[in-house]
Amino acid sequence: MKVGINSLFSLDKKVAVVTGAARGNGRSIAEGFLQSGATVYFIDILKKTLMSVKNDVKNNKARFITADITDFSLIRKVMENIYNREGRIDVLVNNAAITLPESSDTYTDNKWEKTYLLDLKTPFKLSQLVNRYMRRKSGGVIINITSLGSELGFSNNPAYVAFKGGLKQLTKALAKDWARYGIRVNNLGLGYFRTEMTRKSWADKSQRRKRTERIMLGRWGESSDLVGPAIFLASEASKYITGQDLYVDGGWLANGI
Ligand SMILES: NC(=O)c1ccc[n+]([C@@H]2O[C@H](COP(=O)([O-])OP(=O)(O)OC[C@H]3O[C@@H](n4cnc5c(N)ncnc54)[C@H](O)[C@@H]3O)[C@@H](O)[C@H]2O)c1
Numbered sequence: 001m002k003v004g005i006n007s008l009f010s011l012d013k014k015v016a017v018v019t020g021a022a023r024g025n026g027r028s029i030a031e032g033f034l035q036s037g038a039t040v041y042f043i044d045i046l047k048k049t050l051m052s053v054k055n056d057v058k059n060n061k062a063r064f065i066t067a068d069i070t071d072f073s074l075i076r077k078v079m080e081n082i083y084n085r086e087g088r089i090d091v092l093v094n095n096a097a098i099t100l101p102e103s104s105d106t107y108t109d110n111k112w113e114k115t116y117l118l119d120l121k122t123p124f125k126l127s128q129l130v131n132r133y134m135r136r137k138s139g140g141v142i143i144n145i146t147s148l149g150s151e152l153g154f155s156n157n158p159a160y161v162a163f164k165g166g167l168k169q170l171t172k173a174l175a176k177d178w179a180r181y182g183i184r185v186n187n188l189g190l191g192y193f194r195t196e197m198t199r200k201s202w203a204d205k206s207q208r209r210k211r212t213e214r215i216m217l218g219r220w221g222e223s224s225d226l227v228g229p230a231i232f233l234a235s236e237a238s239k240y241i242t243g244q245d246l247y248v249d250g251g252w253l254a255n256g257i
Contacts, residue, residue: 012037020096022049024195032227094123099160115159139182146189175243184242191249193221216251
């Protein structure tokens with residue numbers, strides 16, 4: 001059977017929701033989806049930053065919502081409003097996350113709980129919320145943004161490593177439970193990207209060099225490097241893929257000595 005390449009990667013007529021889309025990786029993914037023809041909801045807690053993205057993007061398929069996605073009664077209403085307005089939700093990208101480094105010896109409950117709430121519980125709650133809309137339309141796609149920390153130990157960051165590892169496994173659980181509704185769930189796992197999250201390690205020359213040396217392709221990722229892989233996972237091009245990890249890491253994980 002012949003399949004048109006353009007339609008394979010098209011998100012035309014699809015409605016996508018991307019969390020943490022005011023900057024960094026989430027913004028790039030959301031803008032990539034717009035280019036692929038989707039109506040895209042950019043959701044973020046940072047109102048001012050989100051409004052400046054709105055001014056830059058100028059696309060009539062872009063929608064902007066300021067919300068704290070850890071406020072579950074608010075986000076339930078947000079999702080309901082999106083569904084009522086658009087009649088569908090096809091793609092959810094669980095991108096928003098935080099990292100709160102501190103020694104494991106003294107790691108505080110407060111940091112542990114904050115990281116758990118945003119990095120693991122919220123992606124689960126959001127996935128449950130979109131599930132009920134996706135299954136009405138015979139399916140959808142959930143993409144969870146995972147990390148090298150989902151696979152490997154990194155020092156002085158126990159909560160981030162624990163919950164990104166948990167998110168990786170949650171993806172597999174949901175892929176299994178929701179395949180019957182036509183919902184595919186995959187991980188987009190990231191290596192080192194230059195964003196606000198990694199500002200400190202980029203600014204420290206020795207840390208930057210150490211990380212760069214491990215990357216086969218010899219450079220940190222730019223958020224735009226995620227556009228192709230994210231469109232692939234969101235579109236028909238990956239229609240027989242679920243429960244998988246796609247690492248966009250310049251070869252970090254595959255690197256031996
Ligand atoms: N930068 C990297 O090297 C790297 C590596 C691995 C994984 N990641 C993952 O990439 C994703 C995006 O991170 P980034 O690097 O772009 O960092 P970032 O800090 O620039 O982006 C996170 C975004 O999430 C938003 N956000 C935070 N709390 C929120 C809340 N309660 N409600 C709504 N929005 C909220 C922030 O305002 C911000 O816009 C995260 O899942 C992160 O773990 C990043």
